[in-house]
Amino acid sequence: xxxxxxxxxxxxxxxxxxxxxxxQWIGAFMAYTQALKDANVLRGSNRLRPTSAATTVxxxxxxxxxxxxPFAETREQLGGYYLIDVPDLDAALSWASRCPGAQRGSLxxxxxxxx
Amino acid sequence: xxxxxxxxAAEHAARQSYGKLVAWLAARSRDVAAAEDALSDAxxxxxxxxxxxxxxxxxxxxxxxxxxxxxxxxxRRRHTSETACDRLLLSLExxxxxxxxxxxxxxxxxxxxxxxxxxxxxxxMRSPLMLxxxxxxxxxxxxxxFLMPPATMGQRLVRAKRRIRDAGIPFRLPMQEDLxxxxxxxxxxxxxAFAAAWVDPAALDQRRQGLVDEALWLGRVLxxxxxxxxxxxxxxxxxxxxxxxxxxxxDGAGGYIPLSAQDPARWNADAxxxxxxxxxxxxxxxxxxxxxxxxAVQSAHAARRRTGWTDWAxxxxxxxxxxxxxxxxxxxxxxxxxxxxxxxxxxxxAALEALxxxxxxxxxxxxxxxxxxxxxxxxxxxxxxAAYARALALERDPAARRFLExxxxxxxxxxx
Numbered sequence: 001x002x003x004x005x006x007x008x009x010x011x012x013x014x015x016x017x018x019x020x021x022x023x024q025w026i027g028a029f030m031a032y033t034q035a036l037k038d039a040n041v042l043r044g045s046n047r048l049r050p051t052s053a054a055t056t057v058x059x060x061x062x063x064x065x066x067x068x069x070p071f072a073e074t075r076e077q078l079g080g081y082y083l084i085d086v087p088d089l090d091a092a093l094s095w096a097s098r099c100p101g102a103q104r105g106s107l108x109x110x111x112x113x114x115x
Numbered sequence: 116x117x118x119x120x121x122x123x124a125a126e127h128a129a130r131q132s133y134g135k136l137v138a139w140l141a142a143r144s145r146d147v148a149a150a151e152d153a154l155s156d157a158x159x160x161x162x163x164x165x166x167x168x169x170x171x172x173x174x175x176x177x178x179x180x181x182x183x184x185x186x187x188x189x190x191r192r193r194h195t196s197e198t199a200c201d202r203l204l205l206s207l208e209x210x211x212x213x214x215x216x217x218x219x220x221x222x223x224x225x226x227x228x229x230x231x232x233x234x235x236x237x238x239x240m241r242s243p244l245m246l247x248x249x250x251x252x253x254x255x256x257x258x259x260x261f262l263m264p265p266a267t268m269g270q271r272l273v274r275a276k277r278r279i280r281d282a283g284i285p286f287r288l289p290m291q292e293d294l295x296x297x298x299x300x301x302x303x304x305x306x307x308a309f310a311a312a313w314v315d316p317a318a319l320d321q322r323r324q325g326l327v328d329e330a331l332w333l334g335r336v337l338x339x340x341x342x343x344x345x346x347x348x349x350x351x352x353x354x355x356x357x358x359x360x361x362x363x364x365x366d367g368a369g370g371y372i373p374l375s376a377q378d379p380a381r382w383n384a385d386a387x388x389x390x391x392x393x394x395x396x397x398x399x400x401x402x403x404x405x406x407x408x409x410x411a412v413q414s415a416h417a418a419r420r421r422t423g424w425t426d427w428a429x430x431x432x433x434x435x436x437x438x439x440x441x442x443x444x445x446x447x448x449x450x451x452x453x454x455x456x457x458x459x460x461x462x463x464x465a466a467l468e469a470l471x472x473x474x475x476x477x478x479x480x481x482x483x484x485x486x487x488x489x490x491x492x493x494x495x496x497x498x499x500x501a502a503y504a505r506a507l508a509l510e511r512d513p514a515a516r517r518f519l520e521x522x523x524x525x526x527x528x529x530x531x
Contacts, residue, residue: 090285111281
């Protein structure tokens with residue numbers, strides 16, 4: 001089954017990280033990504049630019065509205081994701097708990113709904 | 116064969132095999148609701164064919180074959196993608212080959228129980244889910260036990276099963292490192308079913324009363340499946356000790372009798388003996404836990420049957436152990452009550468006072484009843500009356516209410 005691991009954290013925290021800590025943080029993510037690759041479960045992953053770079057589009061009354069900023073203001077923001085293919089939820093939860101993102105924010109684990 | 120014989124045979128097979136068959140089918144399809152539907156169709160087919168053709172030699176295997184076919188039909192009809200359908204078919208056929216060779220269905224109820232009590236399932240739904248999936252109880256019965264409208268319970272059960280399927284909750288035993296926590300959730304769910312049924316001592320609701328037996332049955336199944344887990348043995352011992360006193364909780368007129376006033380001769384000696392044997396087996400495994408300690412407290416109470424007295428000091432120290440393990444305010448209340456017996460009412464009351472800030476206790480009837488009793492013993496009629504009023508506001512059982520009202524009415528104002 002494919003699961004999307006959505007990494008949520010407070011972007012302000014991440015932005016305020018001292019450089020040495022940030023390097024360590026990025027290093028932890030690189031090691032985690034490598035572990036997913038070695039286990040042959042990784043199907044895709046990426047970081048997302050902060051919500052300051054987000055634009056929200058919706059159509060209201062037939063007109064396209066474009067708004068700067070995220071869809072909703074929240075305490076933690078989506079900062080990246082991993083798409084993994086594992087046998088079941090327990091395996092997905094086990095990978096999620098090892099993700100460095102879980103140390104500073106939270107991981108949402110969502111099964112992919114195959115079309 | 117007559118219609119009634121076929122009915123009886125089908126009912127017998129249902130009682131013996133329901134959980135095993137659901138577990139087997141769900142483990143293959145990963146879909147509890149589909150497994151239940153397929154099985155109920157198989158039971159209907161059995162009732163239609165067994166009267167004419169006789170009960171098959173291996174009714175379990177017959178039901179399984181019928182349910183398996185139905186499951187595959189259902190998957191096809193749901194327009195499940197071709198590959199998913201093939202995968203299901205393959206998995207079912209492979210497993211069927213293993214089953215047919217031995218003639219009996221492998222028992223995978225433990226996997227089903229772990230799925231029902233998975234951390235991704237709402238804790239409040241784990242117990243209802245287990246009662247339905249493993250025992251086949253209907254939503255209305257489960258709703259009556261958990262004091263919920265049947266339609267609400269039905270919806271929540273449907274949602275929980277959908278969650279098992281959609282989230283990919285596995286039907287397998289947890290990893291060794293996760294086992295203690297996951298097993299704890301299974302034990303909690305079984306105990307919740309027992310406790311929910313237990314609070315209806317007058318057996319006003321037959322369905323709730325029946326659930327005491329169902330929870331005991333789940334506990335027994337678990338001791339067969341995990342005979343070397345001391346907490347599994349501890350839970351069954353705890354439930355047996357409690358159920359041994361079921362009849363003694365009421366007098367001839369239906370009045371409530373507190374444990375301390377119960378006649379030990381009315382306790383069920385067989386249940387106590389079985390509980391004691393289980394507890395002994397558990398203690399030899401040398402891994403103490405919450406359920407063993409709680410069962411040990413009940414065992415200390417049960418000893419009054421032999422000795423004629425209660426070893427309150429032993430009970431206090433058992434509660435000390437439980438408190439260290441669970442930090443539960445409910446345990447702390449019980450400990451304070453026991454302490455009042457060894458160190459006096461004032462010491463017990465002081466221990467209760469120390470808990471007054473725990474938010475969970477504001478609506479916990481036994482806290483207020485214990486407080487009222489200790490205040491009354493210390494001659495503080497006014498505060499005792501107020502505490503009884505709080506306890507009464509939290510009690511629904513008519514017999515327990517009458518008991519509290521009588522105690523409240525017996526309070527005498529100090530003269531002066």
